Amino acid sequence: MKRYSLEAIGPRIETFLGPVLEHAGLRLSFALARGDNRHPSFENPDVVVKFTGPDVDLLLENKAALLLALEHVTQEVLRLPPEDHTRLCFDAHEFRALRIEELRMSAAAAAEKVRRTGVPFKFNPMTSRERRIVHLAMNDEPGVRSESAGEGPHRQVVIYPAGMPPTADGAAPPPVRPFGRRRR
Numbered sequence: 001m002k003r004y005s006l007e008a009i010g011p012r013i014e015t016f017l018g019p020v021l022e023h024a025g026l027r028l029s030f031a032l033a034r035g036d037n038r039h040p041s042f043e044n045p046d047v048v049v050k051f052t053g054p055d056v057d058l059l060l061e062n063k064a065a066l067l068l069a070l071e072h073v074t075q076e077v078l079r080l081p082p083e084d085h086t087r088l089c090f091d092a093h094e095f096r097a098l099r100i101e102e103l104r105m106s107a108a109a110a111a112e113k114v115r116r117t118g119v120p121f122k123f124n125p126m127t128s129r130e131r132r133i134v135h136l137a138m139n140d141e142p143g144v145r146s147e148s149a150g151e152g153p154h155r156q157v158v159i160y161p162a163g164m165p166p167t168a169d170g171a172a173p174p175p176v177r178p179f180g181r182r183r184r
Helices: 006-024 056-077 082-087 095-117 128-138
Strands: 029-034 047-052 088-092 144-149 156-161
Touching: 006 029, 006 047, 006 056, 047 056, 056 088, 056 095, 082 088, 082 128, 088 095, 095 128, 095 144, 095 156, 128 144, 128 156
Parallel strands: 047 088
Antiparallel strands: 029 047, 144 156
16 A cells, blocks of 8 residues: 655655755765555665765765665654655665665675574664564464564664563573583
């Protein structure tokens, strides 16, 4: 179900984003497009803003911090409610598709490690959109489950063996050693 049309929010995005890029001195162009459904179970935006130009690499530095910041500020200017933030997507050089694939592969590797060792795995903190991708990827992984732990910008995904209860801080519980055995 589409909530935002290119015709409805496109002009508002252009009105905001054009001057921001110009005042920032960034040599960037952007084009608005209807959302593509390459990864519909992970991300299904109504509108995509695609950047090109000599300064695209600046957008993608530091895990695309500037790209994501521009996206977030634009969502706030448009007054999109948090539950609709996935309806607008900023991208450059196919960053989003590559990041989704990277998160899916990382989730599969973490799930395998948890199944093999029985020890929970904590991902580094990530955005709510990235956490959602990891949680969705875990739906296809038997014998493990995922939960988010932490607060604010420190929120992260923890993968647990299916039967293990979480700890209050999302950390792995201490290992239990059989009585009478000592490590040397």
